[in-house]
Amino acid sequence: xxxxxxxxxxxxxxxxxxxxxxxxxxxxxxxxxxxxxxxxxxxxxxxxxxxxxxxxxxxxxxxxxxxxxxxxxxxxxxxxxxxxxxxxxxxxxxxxxxxxxxxxxxxxxxxxxxxxxxxxxxxxxxxxxxxxxxxxxxxxxxxxxxxxxxxxxxxxxxxxxxxxxxxxxxxxxxxxxxxxxxxxxxxxxxxxxxxxxxxxxxxxxxxxxxxxxxxxxxxxxxxxxxxxxxxxxxxxxxxxxxxxxxxxxxxxxxxxxxxxxxxxxxxxxxxxxxxxxxxxxxxxxxxxxxx
Amino acid sequence: xxxxxxxxxxxxxxxxxxxxxxxxxxxxxxxxxxxxxxxxxxxxxxxxxxxxxxxxxxxxxxxxxxxxxxxxxxxxxxxxxxxxxxxxxxxxxxxxxxxxxxxxxxxxxxxxxxxxxxxxxxxxxxxxxxxxxxxxxxxxxxxxxxxxxxxxxxxxxxxxxxxxxxxxxxxxxxxxxxxxxxxxxxxxxxxxxxxxxxxxxxxxxxxxxxxxxxxxxxxxxxxxxxxxxxxxxxxxxxxxxxxxxxxxxxxxxxxxxxxxxxxxxxxxxxxxxxxxxxxxxxxxxxxxxxxxxxxxxxxxxxxxxxxxxxxxxxxxxxxxxxxxxxxxxxxxxxxxxxxxxxxxxxxxxxxxxxxxxxxxxxxxxxxxxxxxxxxxxxxxxxxxxxxxxxxxxxxxxxxxxxxxxxxxxxxxxxxxxxxxxxxxxxxxxxxxxxxxxxxxxxxxxxxxxxxxxxxxxxxxxxxxxxxxxxxxxxxxxxxxxxxxxxxxxxxxxxxxxxxxxxxxxxxxxxxxxxxxxxxxxxxxxxxxxxxxxxxxxxxxxxxxxxxxxxxxxxxxxxxxxxxxxxxxxxxxxxxxxxxxxxxxxxxxxxxxxxxxxxxxxxxxxxxxxxxxxxxxxxxxxxxxxxxxxxxxxxxxxxxxxxxxxxxxxxxxxxx
Numbered sequence: 001x002x003x004x005x006x007x008x009x010x011x012x013x014x015x016x017x018x019x020x021x022x023x024x025x026x027x028x029x030x031x032x033x034x035x036x037x038x039x040x041x042x043x044x045x046x047x048x049x050x051x052x053x054x055x056x057x058x059x060x061x062x063x064x065x066x067x068x069x070x071x072x073x074x075x076x077x078x079x080x081x082x083x084x085x086x087x088x089x090x091x092x093x094x095x096x097x098x099x100x101x102x103x104x105x106x107x108x109x110x111x112x113x114x115x116x117x118x119x120x121x122x123x124x125x126x127x128x129x130x131x132x133x134x135x136x137x138x139x140x141x142x143x144x145x146x147x148x149x150x151x152x153x154x155x156x157x158x159x160x161x162x163x164x165x166x167x168x169x170x171x172x173x174x175x176x177x178x179x180x181x182x183x184x185x186x187x188x189x190x191x192x193x194x195x196x197x198x199x200x201x202x203x204x205x206x207x208x209x210x211x212x213x214x215x216x217x218x219x220x221x222x223x224x225x226x227x228x229x230x231x232x233x234x235x236x237x238x239x240x241x242x243x244x245x246x247x248x249x250x251x252x253x254x255x256x257x258x259x260x261x262x263x264x265x266x267x268x269x270x271x272x273x274x275x276x277x278x279x280x281x282x283x284x285x286x287x288x289x290x291x
Numbered sequence: 292x293x294x295x296x297x298x299x300x301x302x303x304x305x306x307x308x309x310x311x312x313x314x315x316x317x318x319x320x321x322x323x324x325x326x327x328x329x330x331x332x333x334x335x336x337x338x339x340x341x342x343x344x345x346x347x348x349x350x351x352x353x354x355x356x357x358x359x360x361x362x363x364x365x366x367x368x369x370x371x372x373x374x375x376x377x378x379x380x381x382x383x384x385x386x387x388x389x390x391x392x393x394x395x396x397x398x399x400x401x402x403x404x405x406x407x408x409x410x411x412x413x414x415x416x417x418x419x420x421x422x423x424x425x426x427x428x429x430x431x432x433x434x435x436x437x438x439x440x441x442x443x444x445x446x447x448x449x450x451x452x453x454x455x456x457x458x459x460x461x462x463x464x465x466x467x468x469x470x471x472x473x474x475x476x477x478x479x480x481x482x483x484x485x486x487x488x489x490x491x492x493x494x495x496x497x498x499x500x501x502x503x504x505x506x507x508x509x510x511x512x513x514x515x516x517x518x519x520x521x522x523x524x525x526x527x528x529x530x531x532x533x534x535x536x537x538x539x540x541x542x543x544x545x546x547x548x549x550x551x552x553x554x555x556x557x558x559x560x561x562x563x564x565x566x567x568x569x570x571x572x573x574x575x576x577x578x579x580x581x582x583x584x585x586x587x588x589x590x591x592x593x594x595x596x597x598x599x600x601x602x603x604x605x606x607x608x609x610x611x612x613x614x615x616x617x618x619x620x621x622x623x624x625x626x627x628x629x630x631x632x633x634x635x636x637x638x639x640x641x642x643x644x645x646x647x648x649x650x651x652x653x654x655x656x657x658x659x660x661x662x663x664x665x666x667x668x669x670x671x672x673x674x675x676x677x678x679x680x681x682x683x684x685x686x687x688x689x690x691x692x693x694x695x696x697x698x699x700x701x702x703x704x705x706x707x708x709x710x711x712x713x714x715x716x717x718x719x720x721x722x723x724x725x726x727x728x729x730x731x732x733x734x735x736x737x738x739x740x741x742x743x744x745x746x747x748x749x750x751x752x753x754x755x756x757x758x759x760x761x762x763x764x765x766x767x768x769x770x771x772x773x774x775x776x777x778x779x780x781x782x783x784x785x786x787x788x789x790x791x792x793x794x795x796x797x798x799x800x801x802x803x804x805x806x807x808x809x810x811x812x813x814x815x816x817x818x819x820x821x822x823x824x825x826x827x828x829x830x831x832x833x834x835x836x837x838x839x840x841x842x843x844x845x846x847x848x849x850x851x852x853x854x855x856x857x858x859x860x861x862x863x864x865x866x867x868x869x870x871x872x873x874x875x876x877x878x879x880x881x882x883x884x885x886x887x888x889x890x891x892x893x894x895x896x897x898x899x900x901x902x903x904x905x906x907x908x909x910x911x912x913x914x915x916x917x918x919x920x921x922x923x924x925x926x927x928x929x930x931x932x933x934x935x936x937x938x939x940x941x942x943x944x945x946x
Contacts, residue, residue, distance in 0.1 A: 005751075012746055013754075019743070020761050023819065026776050027764060029787060041785035055794045059787050105652035112645035115638055120653065127660050129928040131880065133904035134921030137670065137914045138663035162655040169652065194644050223769040226882065230909070241771055245887070248775055255779060262772045273767040274760070277827070 028061035033259035037067030041255050070260035080261055082236060083243035087265075090156050090228075090239055091221030097161035098217030099210060102168035107198060109169065110176035111184070121173075124166040132226070140230055151237040156228060160221045168213040175209035176202065215276045222269060240265050302510070303498070305627030306517040307491055313525055313620025314486040318478040320612040321532040324605065325476050325539065332543040333449055333471035334441055335576055335584075336550050340378065341439075341453035342575035343554045344371065344465035348383050348392070349455040350567030352462060361392055361404060363564040368393045374557050377470045379448070385463035386418020392463070414466075421454040422461040425581075433678065434580035435912075440464075441579065447473045454581075479532075486528045490520035514628045521620055529613045533606060540602050544586060544593055551576065552591040611683060671919035677912035693919035715806075715896040718923075725879065725899040728813065732878045733871060735818040740825025745859075747826075748833045759830075766823035774887035777816040781888070802889075806896040809889045813897065817884045821877075825870060832866035833859070872935050876928065900924050 032043055044058050074080045108114075109121055139159060149155030179202065187197050203210060225241035232238055238246065244265065247258040298304050347367050368381050372395050380396040389407045391399065391414070407415050417440055424436035440452040452466040494517055501508045508516075551573065558569055571589045578584060585597040626632055639646055671694075673687035703717045713720060743762060747755045765773065780787045781802040789799040802808045840858050849857070882901050885891060891898035891906070898906065901924060908917035 009749070009752060012749060012752060016743075016746055016758050020758055023762055023765055026773070026780060026819070027768070029780065030772075030776055041779055041782055050793075052794050055790050059790045059794070101652045101655060104648045108645045108648035112642065112648070114642035114645040117645075120649065123661070124656070126929075127656065127664070129876075129925060129932060130660065130664050131901060131904065131921045131924040131928070132882065133901055133908060134667040134918060134925065135660070135663045136905075137908055137918065138666040139659065141666075142659070142663065158655065159659055162659040165652050165656060165660075198648075223771065225771055226905075241769070244772065245775065248779065258775065262776070266768050266772060269769060270764070270767040274763075277763065277767075 025061065030259045030262055032061040032063050033255050034070050034263050035066055035068070036063035036256060037065060037069040039254045039256040041253070070256040071264070074257045074260045074264070078257060079235060079238075080240075080243055080257070080264075083238045083240045084264065086153070086237065087222055087240040089153050090160070091218050093153060093157040094160040094164070094221030095214050095217045097157060098164045098168060098220070099214050101161060101165055102172055102213050102217075103203065103206075103210065104198075105165065106169045106172035106176055107202060110173045111181075121170075124169055128166050136227065136230060139227065143231060150231055151234050155231050156239070157221070159227060159231075160224060161217065164217045164220045168216060171216075172206065172209050172213055175206050179205050211276055215272055218272065219269060222265075300498075300513075301630050301632060302513040302517050302624075302628040303491070303494060305624040305632065306494055306521060307487070308627060309620040309622075309624035310487045310490055310521055310524060312623055313521070313616045314483045314528060315478075316616040316619065317486075317525065317528055317532065317613055318480070318483045320609060320616065321536070322476055322478045324536055324609045328536065328539055328543060328605070329473060329476065330443075332547060333473065334451070335547055336471060337449045337451040337467055337469045338439060338441070338453065338577060339547075339551060339554055339575040340371075340375070340469065341451045341465050341467045342577060343558050344368075344381065344383070344467065345453045345455035346569075346574070347558070347561065347565050347567050348463070348465055349457055350562075351565040352385070352455070352457050364393045365403060366564050367561045368395055370561050371557055374560075375469075375553070379468045379470060381468075382414070382466040383463070384414050384418055384466065386415050386422070387462045389415050390463075396468075417452055417466075418454075418461075418463050421452065421464055425454060425456075425461045428580065434582065435677065437579045438581045439577075439579045440466075444468070447471055482528060482531065486524045490517070490524045493520055514625070517624055517628065518621065521624055522617070525613075525617050525620065529610075529617075532613075533609065536605065536609065537602060540605065541598075544598055547576070548587050548591050548593055551587050555591065607683065667918045668922055670915050671922045673915040674913075675915040675918075677914070680914075687915065689915075693916050694923070696916070697919060697923060713896070715894050715898075718920075720896075721898055721900055721903050724810070724897060727810075728817075728881075728885075728899050729875055729878045731814050732817045732821060732881075733874055735814065736821040736825045736874060736878075737867070737871060739818065739822040740827075741829050743822065743826045744829035744833060745855075747830060762826060763823045765819050766821075766827075770820055771883050771887060773820055774816060774884050777812065777819070778888045781812050803892040806893065809892055809897045812889050813885055816888050817878065817881060820884070821874065824874065828866055828870040829863060832863045835866075836862040868939065872939070875931070879928070879931075900927075 033041070036043065042058060043060070043062070044054075044064050050058075109117060143155045143159060144150035147155070149158075183201060183205075184197050187201055192201070223241060225239070225245060228239045229242045229245070232242060240261070244258055244261050246252070247254045247261065298307065344367070348364060351361055351364050351367075364383055368383065372378050372381055380394070382394045382396055382399070383392040384390070384407070385392050385404075390404050391407055391411070392404045394401075394403060421438065421440060425438050427436050428434055428438065438454060442450045444450055447470055448468065449471050450466065450468040452464045454461040454464045456462065497516060498508065498513075554575065555569065558567065562568065569589075572583065573585075573587050573589045574583055576584050576587050584601070586594055586601060588594055626635075669684060672690060673684050674689050674693070675684070675687050679687060697718045700717060701719065703714060703719050704711050705714055715721075746752075747759055749755075779785075781789075783789060783799060783801045783803075786802075788802075793799060800808060802812050836859065840862075841854060844854050844858060879899075880901050881899070882905065885897065885899050885902045886905065889897050891902055895903070895906075900920070904917050904920040904924065907913050907920055911917075
């Protein structure tokens, strides 16, 4: 390695290191608040006339005392465990329903030619542009007033699963298209029924795409908070995002609970994200090219 | 003519199916209406009890010797539960100081009054909620929050809590749990069978008569006859059903008037204990916002005009539903009668496997995406708000007025020369902010992402995987958490960012107080959130560039910049352009960041279109106006979509 190359690498490491620090600083800060054991936004109390050193200490992402109290409290004292449970149920059922709806529809769009196929796919695309705010009032009327599904899991699950359909269908269809038709044709020769082909041949072959669909549906259910806050007005029915906002929104400022809760909520999504990011990106760009 | 040969005729089949659908749907609507009527009757009976008791408590509390008055409450409650056998329990709670004044609930241990126990916190919370709701409504001058707590324990048991007010302040509540009479409500299937059977039989007879004369009726006559028969049957059904509803309405009102009289007697009998005065009006028969209904007068007489008005509202509501059922029936008749049914059936049978697969998804999309969309667009032509929701859309129809107000108001800047203010609520201002917001964010995302990707792609750079994993984190974390975190960091007094500024001797900035700094908070947060996506996309694109291209350039003596300009960028284009297109749409609609970080502060100057539409709908409750606003957003995105399609086609053609 030449000296000049070495020097560029050092410079690069410096720049990248500084930027990475900037990028993860807010995350370190949330960790600090979570482990501080207190509810305040500040890490240390500043003296009346703080010097630069005091201030430097106050921006350093390290708590004055390390404590797990916030985690314990948020799961036992506050109804957060309940909200987490609600979110888990909602996201889990959304995943199941979303994957089922998307796989069946995408398979039909990919393999069959039937009247309405083009129209259907175009409609799915256009529906992606419907602004959420236009749908909220009608959805509220349908789900809460007509179907009486306010404060229930079912109301949120069907809305989440259905709104995730267009993206999932387009992505899955792209993947199904790459599976050679010959496999199915030979299966038909061997006497396989359409259901066997779908469940035993196509779905296993499309595993990566199904995984992304599942992740996307799960994230929709796990992270959404606007519809959840409109549909769920009883505190026991809140989902985790609505609950987290409840900690620091309006006039309450329980930053410790918020931080601890945020970490608990983020862990599964971040883990899933890292596990599946490769697929997620290819799915997004594939959808982007066509969309 | 056998039934089989009759059903082979499209018109007859259409008549059967149309009548079946319309008649059953109408019966279902009738059943719903009866159910609602019964629920209303049950609720009002208990509400009157709770309200009357509330008046007693208020009088007892307000009396001179208030503690003695409170003691006498036990007598009132006793008297009440002896007189009304269907009352299961009564609780009087003064939530202002968390005291249970009286209770006949078997689970509540005496003696009363006593402080609420820890596990009875729900009662205290209920009192606080009722007080907060009353104050909210009074402060806003509207009826938005419910001021009564009505809980349906099951079909025949209700629990109602009514607040009592002393010196203009909600001090606590009276809670009554009561059994309410309920006969099971079933659809009138006999009537439905008649509505379906009669036109079909008449139609069949007419057809037979025609055939006996040796000719077939012309199709137009057949269809016309079927339509007339269907309309007649449905008209009969709706007249009968509406009359029954009116009778029930009248009967329930009479029953409620009796209940009122009984409560009034109980009230007068116990008034001496607390010094309460009933007054001339009926203040106990109220809706959930404590507004007197005025149907039953103070002396227990029925007020004809008010009674008819409440019936009118119910009837109009029901009529609209009945019309939709009739339209459905007529539509089915026309569709099948004109022969489309057969063709549709053939197509469905031919492609049954494909349709089987798509049906679940399509059905869901129709109900929860396309129907809401159509409904929303319809709303945009009305001036529906939270407060006139019960009126029909036809009465609220205002045509294009919402659009004219949104798009036709060009007064972005007000005031005379030198001294002007921006009208932040103006659509064009919000559009300007939205465009600025989108352009800035996408520019930051792309440039930061590109630079980072190039840096990480440097050959032989160690730890590049570590950097990559850490730099993706902002994307992996749910964005509402990010937004709330940054909101905390921008806090004026305690936020970390101001602390940093002070390290370098600067003054703390109140970030959300001026339009520019508030805009910056959004940009920083969203920039932080969106660069990883672009970085990852670019890294993927960089990997597809063949090394030989650079080697050739090196041999030709190209500079670093020339390599970047003529090799890297052109190769990246097919990956970058779709990513940019998609992130433009994402940023344009990035609700969470604006809503959670700055909330559009100050004075709505930083709203983007989507958050503005949300606020109009859910903070100002102007549903119609918000819908029109959203339709405008949709149109902008649609135009962008068409434009984007052209661009991608063009780039594909070049590539």
